[in-house]
Amino acid sequence: MTRIISGRAGGTVLDVPAKGTRPTSDRVRESLFGALESADLIAGARVLDLYAGSGALGLESLSRGADTADLVELSAPAAALIRKNADRLRSAGVGGVARVHRANASTYVEAATAEWDLVFLDPPYDATDDEIARVLTSLAPRLSPDAAVVVERAKRSHAPDWAAAGLEPERDRTYGDTTLWWGRPSR
Secondary structure, three states: OEEOOOOOOOOOEEOOOOOOOOOOOHHHHHHHHHHHHHOOOOOOOEEEEEOOOOOHHHHHHHHOOOOEEEEEEOOHHHHHHHHHHHHHHHHOOOOOEEEEEEOOHHHHHHHOOOOEEEEEEOOOOOOOHHHHHHHHHHHHHHEEEEEEEEEEEEOOOOOOOOHHHOEEEEEEEEEOOEEEEEEEEOO
């Protein structure tokens, strides 16, 4: 069962697509969001959740005080579930704006004109390093100066090529088979 961990909609159960996604575990989300909150990166943030799946990362951000969340998911059934999950948050009194975009992550970012403060990339395990690099390169000019980018992949995956994308690595942390890499705009 996937649920919102904390914030205004804490405890709200989220629907998860039956196949094709790999939801971030509660343990990983708790650690991730604890670190994001301690760095004051959520309140008022403009969030981008790429490869959104159930929307758990973007919706958790809204529950904890982010202003907006763009949730990008290519799968039509998954995008429909994200809309349903976002409706649950609105019913729980979450005031941030959730916008669901049914699109390829790379195509969406290349065409976007928005600027984001917090970005999650949680691609399927079979996403190639080249695909991740393309997304990060397109994303770099659309980040606010103090933005944070979090990439979640399998522990056996290569670290993102931050420098090639015009970004710099900040830290990484492994939880079981999952690694989170944090990056920021180059200064």
